Amino acid sequence: MLNIALPKGRLGEKCYDMFERAGLGCPSIRDGGRKLIFENEESGVRYFWAKPSDVAIYVERGAADIGVVGKDILSEYSPDVYELLDLGIGKCRMCVAAKKDFEDDTDRSLRVATKFTNCAREFYAGRGRDIDIIHLNGSIEIAPIIGLSDVIVDIVETGTTLRENDLEVIEEIFPISARLIANKASYAFMSPQIRALADSLAAEIKADGEKQEAAE
Amino acid sequence: MLSPVNVRLSGEEIAGLQLRALYSGAGYTQYRMSKFEEYDLYARNKDFLLASQIITFSDGGRLMALKPDVTLSIVKNTEDSPQQTQKLFYDEQVYRASDPAEGFKEIRQIGLECLGAIDNDCVAEVVVLAARSLIEAGAGQRAMLSISPISVLSGLLEKAGLSADDRDLLTGLISDKKIHEIRSLCAGFGIDAASAEALCTFAWGFGSAGEMLGLLESLPEGLIGAGELQQLKTICAALGPELSKIVRVDFSSAGGSRYYSGISFKGYIDGVPQAVLSGGQYDGLMRSMGRSGGAIGFAVYMDLLGLRLRGREVRIC
Numbered sequence: 067m068l069n070i071a072l073p074k075g076r077l078g079e080k081c082y083d084m085f086e087r088a089g090l091g092c093p094s095i096r097d098g099g100r101k102l103i104f105e106n107e108e109s110g111v112r113y114f115w116a117k118p119s120d121v122a123i124y125v126e127r128g129a130a131d132i133g134v135v136g137k138d139i140l141s142e143y144s145p146d147v148y149e150l151l152d153l154g155i156g157k158c159r160m161c162v163a164a165k166k167d168f169e170d171d172t173d174r175s176l177r178v179a180t181k182f183t184n185c186a187r188e189f190y191a192g193r194g195r196d197i198d199i200i201h202l203n204g205s206i207e208i209a210p211i212i213g214l215s216d217v218i219v220d221i222v223e224t225g226t227t228l229r230e231n232d233l234e235v236i237e238e239i240f241p242i243s244a245r246l247i248a249n250k251a252s253y254a255f256m257s258p259q260i261r262a263l264a265d266s267l268a269a270e271i272k273a274d275g276e277k278q279e280a281a282e
Numbered sequence: 283m284l285s286p287v288n289v290r291l292s293g294e295e296i297a298g299l300q301l302r303a304l305y306s307g308a309g310y311t312q313y314r315m316s317k318f319e320e321y322d323l324y325a326r327n328k329d330f331l332l333a334s335q336i337i338t339f340s341d342g343g344r345l346m347a348l349k350p351d352v353t354l355s356i357v358k359n360t361e362d363s364p365q366q367t368q369k370l371f372y373d374e375q376v377y378r379a380s381d382p383a384e385g386f387k388e389i390r391q392i393g394l395e396c397l398g399a400i401d402n403d404c405v406a407e408v409v410v411l412a413a414r415s416l417i418e419a420g421a422g423q424r425a426m427l428s429i430s431p432i433s434v435l436s437g438l439l440e441k442a443g444l445s446a447d448d449r450d451l452l453t454g455l456i457s458d459k460k461i462h463e464i465r466s467l468c469a470g471f472g473i474d475a476a477s478a479e480a481l482c483t484f485a486w487g488f489g490s491a492g493e494m495l496g497l498l499e500s501l502p503e504g505l506i507g508a509g510e511l512q513q514l515k516t517i518c519a520a521l522g523p524e525l526s527k528i529v530r531v532d533f534s535s536a537g538g539s540r541y542y543s544g545i546s547f548k549g550y551i552d553g554v555p556q557a558v559l560s561g562g563q564y565d566g567l568m569r570s571m572g573r574s575g576g577a578i579g580f581a582v583y584m585d586l587l588g589l590r591l592r593g594r595e596v597r598i599c
Contacts, residue, residue: 126555127555128553128554128555128556129555146556148458148459148534149458149459149460150459150460150461151461151462152462152463248459249555250534250548250550250556250557251550251552251554251555251556251557252555253459253487254426254428254530254532254548254550255424255426255550255552257486257487257530258489261486264461
């Protein structure tokens with residue numbers, strides 16, 4: 067039985083569609099309701115919905131053999147897992163944003179509000195810039211507006227939230243998309259199955275890309 | 283005369299006894315050590331340590347550490363004997379915080395070290411003992427030993443004309459099986475598509491050492507060193523048909539490339555989410571500690587193994 071952890075929400079549903087097309091269907095998952103675990107003995111697969119930021123933990127700890135997680139989570143927590151494939155969905159960017167009139171005062175530490183403290187620390191360490199990290203769990207955009215921080219490091223998808231709060235992206239740190247990850251021990255025992263799935267998903271992504279190119 | 287006693291042994295204790303019997307039966311002598319070492323040993327060799335943090339204390343002006351590692355102490359405390367092979371095994375506790383969030387842990391490790399004159403037969407013997415350890419200690423659970431011939435990979439990358447930094451970058455991606463990034467990095471380095479695909483194949487891993495050998499022999503002459511091919515052949519022959527079933531070649535087992543050279547391996551027991559066995563050749567550490575001989579060894583992490591052996595008690599009267 068292949069245990070798969072998917073992130074709850076729209077991204078997870080998109081991922082499930084891809085997995086289903088790759089031959090790992092589990093029809094009961096579409097029944098709705100609040101159930102979180104779904105199994106299809108016929109195709110030898112068990113899915114469970116998990117909080118997006120917890121998927122990597124389920125996979126690292128072996129509760130799931132594979133899973134789908136954003137590059138932001140992988141970069142922030144560095145779980146000990148294999149990162150097998152860029153699924154090319156859930157695309158966004160890890161960015162530095164600030165108020166429109168922001169000017170960096172290099173005389174003092176830069177106050178950075180973020181949920182992604184490791185990503186921020188690594189980015190500014192690479193620049194040799196001294197920073198003061200302010201760890202927040204949500205509504206990060208408020209921090210520069212009320213003077214709690216100079217900048218924020220956060221995920222930007224369309225930029226609408228930033229615009230509506232008079233903030234703007236001043237730098238992109240890295241692009242983000244959903245990744246297929248695998249537990250290392252599970253891979254040792256199930257590599258043919260996991261590789262077949264990854265190959266099938268890769269072929270689907272490639273075909274989609276070619277279709278899009280042709281349409282453009 | 284001793285009076286009879288009732289003893290209940292846990293699954294972990296039974297596995298420990300089986301491993302000790304396996305290693306002493308193969309001619310390895312037990313090496314016992316104290317729990318402490320001067321901190322300076324670890325400060326000088328921090329590149330070769332798995333632990334990022336060490337428990338230290340002052341002992342009459344000397345800064346001491348609770349051992350986070352066994353191998354460094356064995357290398358430090360044994361004679362440099364490049365003409366002879368010293369075969370040692372240990373059953374020790376180490377203290378480390380591999381994940382700072384989890385805090386320090388006392389971990390029981392049982393393992394072996396082979397120091398001095400290390401030839402292909404010696405490497406093959408240690409790989410065979412690693413595979414047998416998984417069978418003995420796994421108590422009937424499915425086992426898998428992933429071996430990574432690091433020298434084959436580093437040789438290929440050197441021949442591609444990459445700098446040391448670029449080789450490290452690519453080796454890291456192969457270790458994480460980031461196939462998509464390997465392809466784009468190879469394109470950036472100007473590596474041809476066929477070689478890039480070969481590297482991706484290495485990253486995915488192989489079914490068996492025999493299959494891997496077949497692929498390497500089919501590559502253009504001179505691409506793979508004769509020494510590396512011969513070592514794999516010796517390992518394949520030593521494993522035989524029974525052990526070959528539980529051994530696969532996987533370049534992502536390379537782990538810390540600075541620590542291991544030549545070959546490295548990781549062992550898995552079905553149902554345990556992490557590697558329960560880890561080891562390889564560590565000639566680099568020997569050089570760094572002023573030793574002229576080679577070395578190879580592995581450790582079995584009894585705490586992880588214990589997760590799978592819970593409830594497997596045996597009562598001895």
